[in-house]
Amino acid sequence: MNAKDETDQRHDVQVELIAVVTAIIDGQPVALTISRGSALPSGPFELGHRSLQAGLRNWVEQQTGHPLGYVEQLYTFADRDRMAEDHARRAISISYLGLTRDENTEYQSKRDWRSWYGYFPxxxxxxxxxxxxxxxxxxxxxxxxxxxxxxxxxxxxxxxxxxxxxxxxxxxxxxxxxxxxxxxxxxxxxxxxxxxxxxxxxxxxGNQMAVDHRRILATGIARLRTKIKYRPVVFEVMPPVFTLLHLQRAVEALAGRPVHKQNFRRLIEQQELVEETGKTTAETGGRPAKLFRFRPAVLVERTVAGTKLPIAKA
Amino acid sequence: MNAKDETDQRHDVQVELIAVVTAIIDGQPVALTISRGSALPSGPFELGHRSLQAGLRNWVEQQTGHPLGYVEQLYTFADRDRMAEDHARRAISISYLGLTRDENTEYQSKRDWRSWYGYFPxxxxxxxxxxxxxxxxxxxxxxxxxxxxxxxxxxxxxxxxxxxxxxxxxxxxxxxxxxxxxxxxxxxxxxxxxxxxxxxxxxxxGNQMAVDHRRILATGIARLRTKIKYRPVVFEVMPPVFTLLHLQRAVEALAGRPVHKQNFRRLIEQQELVEETGKTTAETGGRPAKLFRFRPAVLVERTVAGTKLPIAKA
DNA sequence: TCCTGATATGCTCAAAGTGAGTATAAACAG
DNA sequence: CTGTTTATACTCACTTTGAGCATATCAGGA
Incomplete structure (x- = not known):
């Protein structure tokens, strides 16, 4: 077939999709892994996939049993760690950052969440x-x-x-x-x-990973730590209803540093990112905390505009 | 050959590299184009290329006759604007943002610089x-x-x-x-x-471009307008020696908005981004302006740390 | 020579934003 | 009812910003 010759002339490559999927479990920032924590989930970009993101969502949902909320492209690599240089064929990897909440306990066993800080103590x-x-x-x-x-x-x-x-x-x-x-x-x-x-x-x-997966994980963490300061992405890892302290703990987990409580609340409320549900929870130990939910209107606004969090800005 | 069958199974794709190369000419922000301004330069990722960036630099230098300074990946697209959906073969495009100064007048005629604002009035x-x-x-x-x-x-x-x-x-x-x-x-x-x-x-x-090139240009401009606020990338489009007003005009050209002169100077000097050369120029009309150069030490520091410019932060 | 016009550069100030501390409220365990 | 724990309100000093005023130094023409 002529098409095949043309293929070779055009130096086609294989495309691999690879994901840093993050959630917060028990106050710890975790990433979805395979092979007992030694690799990030990844799979080939296939003909059946409508688009790159669709391909990624496809098999991540397959693995975890629930949909990815936020997905963002991280970086595209070529020829990372090639073993045989004489190979006439090449591969590129397109990496993504995904955020999710681990609500679904049904598939829990299928998923292998590992704390970020096991890899980066x-x-x-x-x-x-x-x-x-x-x-x-x-x-x-x-x-x-x-x-x-x-x-x-x-x-x-x-x-x-x-x-x-x-x-x-x-x-x-x-x-x-x-x-x-x-x-x-x-x-x-x-x-x-x-x-x-x-x-x-x-x-x-610090636990190692296969080939350059730990490097990709680092890229994802860095991106998230930057993004969290000016886009309301924290809410992607939060349950529908939460207390302000929960929210703060999530930010701290991701940023890897403590946050001043009062200032945190000031900024969150000032920007009207959340609204009260009217209910409270006493599960926190002391005085019952008000329960909040993410203000849906903000989803439209802030996706385009900005957000602020009281974390030192670079 | 068995390899070919394997190729088809693996759903290989073609990879295109595409560049938004920006400079400042006569105070205007411009992008390098081909086909009389109707497209961005682009070319296939080939076997001879050591890496994606190397491939990009390779043919951009070939076209413009001088090296790209700063290069940064923008985004990877797949199946943009496919015409025939039944095609079993696919293509992805990896786009880059490049910054350069247009010093070299020798190849001037080969290059087709177009103002950003012709596309985005x-x-x-x-x-x-x-x-x-x-x-x-x-x-x-x-x-x-x-x-x-x-x-x-x-x-x-x-x-x-x-x-x-x-x-x-x-x-x-x-x-x-x-x-x-x-x-x-x-x-x-x-x-x-x-x-x-x-x-x-x-x-x-606003001038149009082929397929989605104008969209990619918009992506590049957006990225640069964001980046300029916290990384010292402006200097990539500046000549070795410049006055503070020149620098300000460059920032204004890229940001597309005016900047308060005194505050601009305050920030630049505060952060020690530049140092005096000791000379001045009288070419600016009024009182001679001091000539500055980018502080080389900053290249090490600020690439990792941050910078500030007096442009409203989102 | 001495204005005039133009740009460069220095300095001040109020408003807003930020970091950090203090005080009070509301629950629970004993 | 007391001590402990967490929630929430309020204060304050300090820094950062946006914006304006004042002065310096040149070219060129009256």
């Missing part, structure tokens, strides 16, 4: 700066910086300082990807040591 | 709100809203109001894409009327 600053930073990460990065030539030493350490908020700089929770890449570059994550001696004690704590 | 608010909005766009959008069913009328008009800053709302220069999509949906751009009667007088002024 250094990213959870909700209660305090994780000790692993001072105890393991910084010493090893210091070593990595020092072993560079005289010219690069300073530059390397400055990157470290920026990424981890040293020298009086503030911790910037958005730099998830930069931090992971720094650790990768320094050979401190197992993924970077495939071909080297498997010196486990020279890496840094 | 309603986006240039530097001197005043373009009259086309009041005179043509809003009346026709009003008509479009009114012809909707009772349920949708309000919703449609609210979208219009949000997009164009009506009812006391401020003009938001970032909504380039939303505005274009609104006009598209209302059938007010020629691209949307392919299959309808070619009633030219029912569209809105």
């Amino acid at each position: 250094w990213e959870d600053h909700r209660t305090a700066q994780p000790p692993v930073i001072e105890q393991t990460i910084l010493p090893r990065l210091r070593h990595w910086a020092d072993e560079a030539g005289a010219g690069n030493r300073e530059e390397r350490w400055q990157r470290v300082a920026l990424c981890f908020g040293l020298d009086g700089r503030a911790w910037n929770e958005e730099l998830v990807l930069q931090r992971y890449e720094l650790l990768y570059e320094a050979g401190l994550v197992p993924e970077a040591r495939r071909n080297r001696e498997a010196g486990r004690d020279e890496t840094v704590p | 309603w986006e240039d608010h530097r001197t005043a709100q373009p009259p086309v909005i009041e005179q043509t766009i809003l009346p026709r959008l009003r008509h479009w809203a009114d012809e909707a069913g009772a349920g949708n009328r309000e919703e449609r008009w609210q979208r219009v109001a949000l997009c164009f800053g009506l009812d006391g709302r401020a003009w938001n220069e970032e909504l380039v894409l939303q505005r274009y999509e609104l006009l598209y949906e209302a059938g007010l751009v020629p691209e949307a009327r392919r299959n309808r009667e070619a009633g030219r007088d029912e569209t809105v002024p």
Whole structure:
């Protein structure tokens, strides 16, 4: 067939769809995984799929048993980690960020949710700066910086300082990807040591993933931490009705840092993002909390306009 | 060959790379085009390309004769505007935003730069709100809203109001894409009327482009208008040495709105984005202006950290 | 030489936004 | 009824912004 020859001339490629699907379960930010937490769900873009997003929704819904709310494209990669370079055929991966609530308990067993912070222990600053930073990460990065030539030493350490908020700089929770890449570059994550001696004690704590999936997860987290500040996306991971503290805990879980309670409430109410349901819940321990719901009208407005949350802005 | 059968099973697709390359020429924001302004430069992703970006840089440099500075991925589309749905083969397009300065006069003739605002006359608010909005766009959008069913009328008009800053709302220069999509949906751009009667007088002024290229351009402009506020990308379109007013004019050109001079200077100097060269230029008319250059150290810092510009933040 | 016009640059100020603390209310366990 | 816990209201200092006024330094013509 002529069509096939043409195919080869045009250098066609395979397309893989890959998803970072996030929810909040028991106050923890989690991602949907497969293979016992070692990979993100992914599948090929097939002829039956009406569009890229449709393809993605298709098999994510198949896996989790309920629809994805918010879906947003993350990035398109080519030739990541190719093994055989002589292959005349190539593949690209299109990654997405999805948000959902894990309401459906029926399919619970099918789903393998894993906490973000199992993969990135250094990213959870909700209660305090994780000790692993001072105890393991910084010493090893210091070593990595020092072993560079005289010219690069300073530059390397400055990157470290920026990424981890040293020298009086503030911790910037958005730099998830930069931090992971720094650790990768320094050979401190197992993924970077495939071909080297498997010196486990020279890496840094945190579960690894297949190929570059952990990198994609980092990309998704970074995107969400940025987006949460100016678009009302938090509500995608919230149940229909919630207290303001629930909402705050969700924001904190995603941002990985604590939020000033009073200021949080001020901003939320000021912007009229939510409305009272009229009911309260006493399940929170102390004084009963008012229950709120997301203001539906905002869905139209704020999707286009902006939102604010009291998290330090980069 | 077995490989070919496998190919078909895997539903391979063609990959097209497409670029929004922007520069500032004579104070105007311009995009690189082909076919007398009717299309964005694009080309297939080929086997010889080391990576997606490499492929893009490859033929953009080939076309323009000088290297792209800043390159950033925009979005990946599939099956945009497919004509024959029965085709068993598909194509995806990966779009990029590129920034450059048009220093090289040698290849000048090869390049076809076109002003953004030729395609989007309603986006240039530097001197005043373009009259086309009041005179043509809003009346026709009003008509479009009114012809909707009772349920949708309000919703449609609210979208219009949000997009164009009506009812006391401020003009938001970032909504380039939303505005274009609104006009598209209302059938007010020629691209949307392919299959309808070619009633030219029912569209809105602004040069059209092939297939969805104008939409991609809108995406690029929107991205740049957002990015300029928190990353030092303006400098990618600036010559090595410039006055603060030059810099301001560049920001204004991209943002499509005027900037308060004194506040602009305050922010730029506060953040130490630039440093004096020690020289001045008298070419500006009045009192000679100091010449500045971008502070190289910032390249390391701010790529990771942030920047601020005195443009209303969404 | 001395205005005039033009731009550059410095400085002030009020309004709004933000970070952080204090005080009071409403439930429950014992 | 007392202590504990969480919810919610209010205050205040400080920073950031938007906007205007004032002064400096040049070119060119009266």
